Amino acid sequence: MIGHLPGDRGETDPPAGPDVDLSRERDVFRRTAAPARRRTWDILAVIALGGGIGSVARYLVGEAFPAPPAGFPWGTFLANVTGCFALGLLMVFILDVWPPSRYLRPFLGIGVLGGYTTFSTFTTEIVARSARGAWPIAGVYAAGSLVAGLAAVWCGIVLARAVAGLPVRRRGSGA
Numbered sequence: 001m002i003g004h005l006p007g008d009r010g011e012t013d014p015p016a017g018p019d020v021d022l023s024r025e026r027d028v029f030r031r032t033a034a035p036a037r038r039r040t041w042d043i044l045a046v047i048a049l050g051g052g053i054g055s056v057a058r059y060l061v062g063e064a065f066p067a068p069p070a071g072f073p074w075g076t077f078l079a080n081v082t083g084c085f086a087l088g089l090l091m092v093f094i095l096d097v098w099p100p101s102r103y104l105r106p107f108l109g110i111g112v113l114g115g116y117t118t119f120s121t122f123t124t125e126i127v128a129r130s131a132r133g134a135w136p137i138a139g140v141y142a143a144g145s146l147v148a149g150l151a152a153v154w155c156g157i158v159l160a161r162a163v164a165g166l167p168v169r170r171r172g173s174g175a
């Protein structure tokens with residue numbers, strides 16, 4: 001039976017070895033008191049503010065580069081690739097250069113760039129072009145977005161490390 005747990009429907013639990021303490025097992029389905037929650041409203045507020053800013057920027061890019069129904073959606077492509085580049089830059093500065101900040105990564109990374117980039121529109125545009133029979137455009141858009149997005153993140157990382165005076169990490173170098 002798919003999706004059952006040991007002990008359901010008459011099965012027996014596997015035998016425990018001498019170093020397994022079953023008394024510490026807990027029932028994952030038993031309701032327990034919720035753990036004390038840290039103050040999170042402030043983080044949610046900065047994410048929401050950043051998301052609003054990023055969404056407006058994304059809308060403006062889409063308006064500047066309107067996509068014909070069966071043509072290449074340059075606005076979404078540009079937003080996603082530049083967002084990937086900005087994410088590469090941002091993560092180097094946030095993780096390796098700037099002092100820790102409670103609000104910067106949620107505001108810029110999750111909020112602004114999360115609102116600016118758009119996987120849902122990317123997917124919808126691929127489906128729409130495919131439904132109109134524009135398979136070559138849909139394929140080039142899908143593959144091109146993935147390749148360009150990965151290349152943009154890499155370029156953002158390399159540029160940020162160069163600007164910050166950090167060595168570029170190479171495979172196996174440990175730097």
